[in-house]
Amino acid sequence: MGAASRLGWWAISLGAFVAVWWLAALIYAEPKLLPTPPHVLDALLVLAKSGALFSNLAITLARVAAAFLLAMSIGSALGILMGMSMTADRLLGPWVVLFLNLPALVIIMLCYVWFGLIEAAAVAAVAINKIPNVAVTLREGAAALSRDLAEMAAIYRFSRWKTLRHVILPQLAPYFAAAARSGLALVWKIVLVVELLGRPNGVGFELQTAFQLWDVATILAYALAFGLIVQAIELGVIQPWEQAVNRWRR
Amino acid sequence: MSGLTVEIADKTFPASDGAPERALYRDFRLEVADRSFVALLGPSGLGKTTLLNIVAGVDKDFRGKVAFTSEKPRIGYAFQSPRLLPWRTVLDNVLLALPKGREHVERARAVLGEMGLGDAERVFPERLSLGMQRRVALARAFALEPDLLLMDEPFVSLDEQTAEKLRDLLADLIQRRPTTVLFVTHDSREAVRLADRVVVLAGPPVRIERDVRVELTPEKRREAGDVERVRDHVVRVAG
Numbered sequence: 001m002g003a004a005s006r007l008g009w010w011a012i013s014l015g016a017f018v019a020v021w022w023l024a025a026l027i028y029a030e031p032k033l034l035p036t037p038p039h040v041l042d043a044l045l046v047l048a049k050s051g052a053l054f055s056n057l058a059i060t061l062a063r064v065a066a067a068f069l070l071a072m073s074i075g076s077a078l079g080i081l082m083g084m085s086m087t088a089d090r091l092l093g094p095w096v097v098l099f100l101n102l103p104a105l106v107i108i109m110l111c112y113v114w115f116g117l118i119e120a121a122a123v124a125a126v127a128i129n130k131i132p133n134v135a136v137t138l139r140e141g142a143a144a145l146s147r148d149l150a151e152m153a154a155i156y157r158f159s160r161w162k163t164l165r166h167v168i169l170p171q172l173a174p175y176f177a178a179a180a181r182s183g184l185a186l187v188w189k190i191v192l193v194v195e196l197l198g199r200p201n202g203v204g205f206e207l208q209t210a211f212q213l214w215d216v217a218t219i220l221a222y223a224l225a226f227g228l229i230v231q232a233i234e235l236g237v238i239q240p241w242e243q244a245v246n247r248w249r250r
Numbered sequence: 251m252s253g254l255t256v257e258i259a260d261k262t263f264p265a266s267d268g269a270p271e272r273a274l275y276r277d278f279r280l281e282v283a284d285r286s287f288v289a290l291l292g293p294s295g296l297g298k299t300t301l302l303n304i305v306a307g308v309d310k311d312f313r314g315k316v317a318f319t320s321e322k323p324r325i326g327y328a329f330q331s332p333r334l335l336p337w338r339t340v341l342d343n344v345l346l347a348l349p350k351g352r353e354h355v356e357r358a359r360a361v362l363g364e365m366g367l368g369d370a371e372r373v374f375p376e377r378l379s380l381g382m383q384r385r386v387a388l389a390r391a392f393a394l395e396p397d398l399l400l401m402d403e404p405f406v407s408l409d410e411q412t413a414e415k416l417r418d419l420l421a422d423l424i425q426r427r428p429t430t431v432l433f434v435t436h437d438s439r440e441a442v443r444l445a446d447r448v449v450v451l452a453g454p455p456v457r458i459e460r461d462v463r464v465e466l467t468p469e470k471r472r473e474a475g476d477v478e479r480v481r482d483h484v485v486r487v488a489g
Contacts, residue, residue, distance in 0.1 A: 148331070152327070152329070170337040245337070247374070248337040
C-alpha cells in the first residue's frame with residue numbers, strides 16, 4: 001500500500017469517528033458535558049495560546065519517552081533471555097506473571113511511598129508496569145527463533161555481533177513492533193495516572209484540575225492533542241519502520 | 251583441504267511423544283580422504299543428516315569424536331533446505347558467510363555469476379524459485395572456498411532438468427577447485443554420477459553395508475549407460 005492511500009484510509013477512518021462524536025453531541029445537546037468538536041478545538045486553542053498546552057505536553061512526553069525506552073530495553077532483555085533459556089524462563093516466568101497482574105495503581109503508590117514523590121519514582125513506576133508486557137511478547141519471539149538459521153550461522157562462523165544483527169534481530173522485529181505499539185498506548189495512559197497522583201505538572205496534573213471543575217472540553221482537548229501525537233508517531237515512525245524491515249516479504 | 255575421520259561410539263535419539271528411544275549409531279567409523287568426493291547412500295530417515303551435523307559440529311550430543319587432517323577446516327554446508335536469510339539480498343547472503351574485504355566481494359560476485367545468478371544479486375531470496383534459492387545456497391558454500399563441503403540432498407524436490415544442471419555445475423566447480431565433499435543422498439544414480447566413492451549405509455543402528463569406488467571419467471559420468479552399469483553394481487551388492 002502506498003503512502004498516499006495509507007494516509008487516505010487513515011483520514012476516512014478518523015473522519016468517521018469525528019462524525020459519530022459530533023452527531024452524538026448534537027443529539028445529547030449538553031455542551032458542558034459532551035462538547036462538540038468545535039468546542040473542543042476552541043478549548044485547545046485557549047490552552048495553546050496560554051502556552052500551558054505545550055509545556056505540559058512536553059513534560060508528559062518526556063516522561064513517556066523515558067519510561068518507554070526503559071521498559072523496552074529491560075523488557076526485551078528479560079524476554080529474550082527467557083525465550084532462549086529454559087532455566088531463566090522457569091526462574092523469571094512466575095515473576096512476570098506476578099507483575100503482569102499487579103494493579104498499576106499499586107505499583108505507582110508503592111514507588112511513591114518508597115522512593116518519594118520524585119521524578120525517578122514516577123518514571124520507574126510507569127516502566128515497571130510496562131516491562132512484563134514487553135517481556136512476554138519478546139519471549140514468544142525469542143522462543144520462535146529458527147534453529148536452522150542458528151546452525152547455519154554457527155557453521156559459517158558468524159561472529160556474535162553478525163549473528164545478532166543479521167540473524168536474530170530481523171526475526172524479532174515484528175515482536176518489537178508489537179511491543180512498541182501496545183507499549184506506547186499503555187505507557188501514556190499510566191503516565192497520566194502517575195502525574196495525577198504525585199506530580200505538580202504534566203497533562204495528568206492538568207486533567208485533575210479540569211476534572212475538579214467538570215471542564216470536559218479541556219479534558220477532551222488534552223486527550224485530542226495527545227491522540228494526534230500518538231497517531232503521528234504511528235504514521236511517521238512505527239509504520240515506516242515496519243515497512244522498511246518487511247521489505248523482503250513477498 | 252581436509253580429510254577427516256568420524257568415530258561415533260554412541261548416538262541415541264531420546265524417546266519423545268510415545269516413540270521409544272532409538273539407537274542411531276553404535277561403534278560407527280568412517281574415514282574420508284582429503285579431496286575425495288564421498289557419497290553417503292541410504293534410505294531417508296536413517297540418520298545421514300545427523301552424521302553431517304556431527305561432522306559440522308552443530309550436533310554435539312554424541313559419544314565419539316571427529317578428527318580433521320587440517321586444523322580448523324573451513325566448512326561449507328549445503329543444507330536440505332536452502333536456509334538463506336530472507337531479509338538479506340542474494341549477494342548479502344553469500345557475503346555474510348565470508349570474511350570482510352574487497353576480494354571476497356569480487357569472489358562472491360564471480361561465483362554468483364557462474365551460477366547464473368548475476369542478475370539476482372539485489373533480490374530477496376523469497377522472490378526466487380526454489381531452484382534459484384538452492385543455487386544461492388550452493389554459491390554461499392562455494393564462495394567460502396571450503397576445505398570440506400557437506401551436502402545434504404541439495405538437489406531434492408527439484409525438477410530433474412534443474413537438478414541435472416546443478417549436478418553438472420557442482421562437478422564443474424569441484425574439478426576446477428578440488429575439495430573434500432561429503433554428499434548425502436538416497437538417489438543411487440546421483441551418487442554414482444558425482445562421487446568417486448559411494449558408501450552404502452544400512453541400519454539402524456547405521457553400519458557401512460558397502461564401500462564402492464567409482465572410477466569414471468567426467469565424460470563417462472554424463473553417459474547414462476556407464477552410470478547405470480556402476481549403479482547396478484552398487485545397488486546389487488547393497489541388496
